[in-house]
Amino acid sequence: MADVRSLPVPEGLDGERVDAALARxxxxxxxxxxxxxAAGDVLVDGRTVVKSDRLHGGGWLEVTLPPPPAPPRPVxxxxxxxxxxxxxxxxxxxSKPVGVAAHPTIGWNGPTVLGGLLGAGHTVATSGAAERQGIVHRLDANTTGAMVVAKSEIAYSRLKRxxxxxxxxxxxxxxxxxxxxxxxxxIDAPIDRHPSGDGRFAVVAGGRPSITHYDTLEAFRAASLLEIDLETGRTHQIRVHMSAVRHPCVGDLLYGADPTLAARLGVKRQWLHAIRLGLEHPTTGEWMEFESPYPEDLTRSLELIRQES
Known part of the structure; x- marks a missing residue:
């Protein structure tokens, strides 16, 4: 069922293009x-508009939003x-490989950790939304490394907490x-969706508190290998924070990395790997640590940059 929103145009959007205002x-x-x-689902003071029209503070905005699509099920x-x-x-x-999402999402047609576990005969907790049952944290599709999934309901609730x-x-x-x-x-800087609405995230005033600790392990001529400890777990947090301090992950073209350096090292995604995961076992309370070795593409590029230096 369509969702009709009616509201006065906020004064802060006075003079803003209609398409930009809707995005915000x-x-x-x-x-x-x-x-x-273009579909006529946006009215300003009762009249249809074009995307380049400008809003005026205090005007009346009426938007008909389509119903959200049903979330995909894991394959x-x-x-x-x-x-x-x-x-x-x-x-x-x-140990999650590159090109694999944690769970199905709208717009992602590739493999998922959840689907892979189910396909290999593993059981997962039934808690949570159907498309992400058992998922208690996520890694980006092109970030590799260690990831835990809950199999029992008690593990799900305790790990989420x-x-x-x-x-x-x-x-x-x-x-x-x-x-x-x-x-x-x-790096202590709040993160939220990028104002452009293009799917990126950014450091923005009023965003969600986000804290990243880093330590340089090895310095090369053109880059540095860092160990990063996340205090919070925002979407794209490491990528956003490192880009914000002008040290984007090698290969992370979405967040401003140098394509020439990436090509020279053969890096086709962000050089980022979840190497260790430490947690209390949800039922025994025992502290456990798991380590995921570098995948081949990251190992190869690291060897190349060491040779250059």
Whole structure:
């Protein structure tokens, strides 16, 4: 069922283009906002508009939003390259390969950790939304490394709480451009969706609190290998924070990385790997740590940059 929103134009959007204003108000992309305007689903003071029209503060905006599409269900099929680091009746820890999302989402047609586990005959907790049952944290599709999935309901609830309360140790290795100064530090900057509405995230005033600790492990001529400890777990957090301090992950073209350096090293995605995961077992309370070795593409590029230096 369509969702009709009626509201006065906020004074802060006075003079803003209609498509840009819709993107900010409703979290849409500019192209999606333009589609709604072209379809006649946006009225200003009772009249249809074009996307380049300007709003005036205090005007009346009426927008008909289509119903959200149904979330996709996981496809149970084995995922090549996904290995099991640990498994018992309550949890399974995997080493996630590149090009694999944590769970199905709208717009993603590739393999998922959840589908891979189901396809290989593993059980997962039934708690949570159907498309992400058992998922207690996520890695980006092109970020590799250690990831835990809940198999029992008690593990799901206790792990969700542990991640929320920051009682899980998440360590990443990132090859970033240049040399951070200082060599060890903390980035404390709020993150939210990028104002462009293009799917990126950014450091923005009023965003969600986000804290990243980093330490330089090795410095090369053009880049540095960092160990990163996440205190919070925002979407794209490491990628956004490192880009914000002008040291984007090598290969992360979405967040401003140098394509020439990426090509020279043969890096076709962000150089970012979840190397270690430490947590209390949800039923025994035992502290457990799991380590995921670098995949071949990251190992190869690291060897190349060492040779250059």
């Amino acid at each position: 108000l409703f979290g849409l992309s500019r192209s999606r906002a333009a589609e709604l305007i 149970a099929e084995p995922v090549p390259g996904m290995t099991i680091l640990y498994e018992d009746e309550h949890i399974v820890v995997v 542990a991640f929320k309360e920051r009682r899980v140790d998440k360590r990443y290795h990132a090859l970033v451009q240049g040399h951070p100064d200082p060599l060890r530090g903390t």
